[in-house]
Amino acid sequence: MLFGGFCSIATGLTLDLPKGILVPVVVLVGILGGAIWGIVPGILKAKFNVHEVVSSIMMNWIAYWIVYYMVPQYFKGEFLETESKMLPEAATLKVQWLSDIFKGSYINLGIFLAIITVLIIWFILNKTVLGYELKAGGFNRFGAEYAGMPVNRNIVISMMIAGALSGLAGAIQYTGNANIMQIGVMPSQGFDGIAVALLGASNPIGVMFSSLFFGVLYVGKGFMNAAVKVPPELADTIMATIIYFAATSMVMDKVIKWFKKSKNKGKKDNSNERVVEK
Secondary structure, three states: OHHHHHHHHHHHHHOOOOHHHHHHHHHHHHHHHHHHHHHHHHHHHHHHOOOHHHHHHHHHHHHHHHHHHHHHHHOEOOOOOOEEOOOOHHHOOOOHHHHHHOOOOOOOOHHHHHHHHHHHHHHHHHHOHHHHHHHHHHHOHHHHHHOOOOHHHHHHHHHHHHHHHHHHHHHHHHHHHOOOOEOOOOOOHHHHHHHHHHHOOOOHHHHHHHHHHHHHHHHHHHHHHHHHOOOOHHHHHHHHHHHHHHHHHHHHHHHHHHHHHHHHHHHHHHHHHHHHHO
16 A cells, blocks of 8 residues: 555656546556555465465565655655655546535545445456456365466465555555655555455455445544544444454354254254164
């Protein structure tokens, strides 16, 4: 997300094009940057079985220090060295008509990009051979290999898709919600995505609704204390509680299945004993 956002910021500050051309280019560059960043942990996972969580967290810090060097060196702001120049209006996802509809809200064209992306990912996962192979490899890598699927290639592709989606999120964050990039700040939305995916049961449609719910809580907690004197930490407590219940529901589902299986096994054993007695 950070690297994709940086690629978008760099493109927006470098190119001088009309808004109708520059905005799609900025978004596509962000997506491409995220996809390229996802290749490395994908290859490490596929070829050397390096855990993707470990390798991607290490990649986070590489991106962090690249941005830390590149922004002051080439895109330094007019007043502070710790932030980039402001993007020109032609390079941002903000549009006046959308702000007017929502009465000055920060909403931008990124909401439409997110919805379109959800539909595309849903279609890929549920209606294409690639999606079937990705899910099969995720459920059982060795079973997918035995069925003749190119598991190593699909691992790299899945990490590229994940990186591309994160790059899109970075492009929306830094060219829609903001118009500058600050150094020394790691975006927390990537980690929030774990909770969003968990609540959405890793389903694209479910993720869309859970992300909107989390977004409402995040935005609302900033105004709770000022408007109705409610501590903003209450929203964090609600989100944490939801995550715990979502995670516990998976565990409880397995416990219930195990209990039913044990109960059925006990009934079967009792019936066999009665047949033997007869």
